[in-house]
Amino acid sequence: MQTGSFSDSELKQAAAMVCNSMLEALPPPEECNHSFSASFEDKMQGLINKETRRNKLRKALRGVAAAILIIVFCSGVWIATDAEARAVMVNWLREVYEGSVVYRLFASETATPLPQYELTWMPEGFEMTDLYEDETLYSAVYEDSSGDKGFVFKYVKMQEGTKIYVLFLNPDTPYENVEINGVVAQFYPKSDSSDSNHLEIINEQAGVAFGINSNLEKSVILHIAEGIALANETK
Amino acid sequence: MKRIVMMVVLVALCLSLFTVAGAATKSVDVVPTLSFSGTTANCRVNISRYGSEIHATLQLWRGTTLVGIWSGTEANNLTVTGSCAVTRGKTYTLKVFGTINGVSFTGTNVTRTC
Numbered sequence: 245m246q247t248g249s250f251s252d253s254e255l256k257q258a259a260a261m262v263c264n265s266m267l268e269a270l271p272p273p274e275e276c277n278h279s280f281s282a283s284f285e286d287k288m289q290g291l292i293n294k295e296t297r298r299n300k301l302r303k304a305l306r307g308v309a310a311a312i313l314i315i316v317f318c319s320g321v322w323i324a325t326d327a328e329a330r331a332v333m334v335n336w337l338r339e340v341y342e343g344s345v346v347y348r349l350f351a352s353e354t355a356t357p358l359p360q361y362e363l364t365w366m367p368e369g370f371e372m373t374d375l376y377e378d379e380t381l382y383s384a385v386y387e388d389s390s391g392d393k394g395f396v397f398k399y400v401k402m403q404e405g406t407k408i409y410v411l412f413l414n415p416d417t418p419y420e421n422v423e424i425n426g427v428v429a430q431f432y433p434k435s436d437s438s439d440s441n442h443l444e445i446i447n448e449q450a451g452v453a454f455g456i457n458s459n460l461e462k463s464v465i466l467h468i469a470e471g472i473a474l475a476n477e478t479k
Numbered sequence: 480m481k482r483i484v485m486m487v488v489l490v491a492l493c494l495s496l497f498t499v500a501g502a503a504t505k506s507v508d509v510v511p512t513l514s515f516s517g518t519t520a521n522c523r524v525n526i527s528r529y530g531s532e533i534h535a536t537l538q539l540w541r542g543t544t545l546v547g548i549w550s551g552t553e554a555n556n557l558t559v560t561g562s563c564a565v566t567r568g569k570t571y572t573l574k575v576f577g578t579i580n581g582v583s584f585t586g587t588n589v590t591r592t593c
Binding site for chain 1: 506507508510512514523525527528529530531553555556558560580586587
């Protein structure tokens with residue numbers, strides 16, 4: 245018996261020779277006439293049909309998934325790069341830009357006048373000390389008698405070309421989402437005693453952006469904000 | 480010795496960063512608006528920061544040409560407005576800058592076409 249190792253090509257040649265000799269030992273295909281039973285043929289046909297259907301379904305599902313992925317990807321890119329596209333979906337955006345938190349308002353200009361809002365609650369002893377009002381902006385200062393405590397209450401009509409930005413040293417300053425009368429608002433706490441708290445409320449339904457800037461406590465500011473109401477509703 | 484010097488430099492660096500932080504403007508609500516009515520540009524900025532002295536300058540630019548400048552000073556809540564003649568079809572940029580309690584700030588620009 246011959247011992248030793250064989251190379252890959254020698255093994256390949258040997259395998260081919262064995263394969264040929266086995267095939268030569270078989271009768272030719274025309275002599276292999278065998279008729280399968282009708283039930284077997286039916287079963288096989290069923291199996292073939294089932295597999296064909298499955299393949300078609302798989303192909304179709306793959307196509308649908310690819311189309312959905314392409315749509316999602318393209319929409320994402322479009323919305324990320326085109327401000328107007330974003331505006332179609334939302335009327336405002338909160339962005340961090342060069343050290344500021346910027347609220348960009350996209351709502352299209354309408355001829356509707358700025359609604360009149362009023363504060364139904366404020367701390368006792370507070371009075372309005374300054375007011376600016378025009379067609380798209382209302383801004384008022386309220387202070388106590390000492391002038392040590394106070395707040396600025398403003399609201400602006402949401403329209404194209406308006407930006408509201410809250411300047412911060414660090415745009416990553418932690419802010420808190422709070423709910424004011426069913427609207428999610430952002431509360432920016434003061435960082436030290438020389439700073440002031442700020443609350444920004446974008447009411448898309450009303451088309452108005454509200455802001456309260458104050459050295460009062462958070463709970464007081466939120467209470468004031470909860471008391472913002474349309475002037476004619478309170479009468 | 481090298482380690483001590485490095486520590487001192489690090490501490491000094493941190494302190495200098497905190498000093499810059501302390502001097503920076505914080506929590507200022509700025510609302511600049513640029514609108515057109517025919518061939519007139521209406522510019523406005525409202526700046527609020529309770530307990531602070533606010534000074535702001537508003538500038539309207541067409542490319543590199545300054546077409547309007549307005550400024551004002553007030554405590555707590557400042558509104559500066561101005562209007563000027565513009566050309567239809569041209570693009571204008573509204574710039575805002577100023578000081579809050581002596582610390583300077585620059586706002587984001589608003590650009591619109593008449």
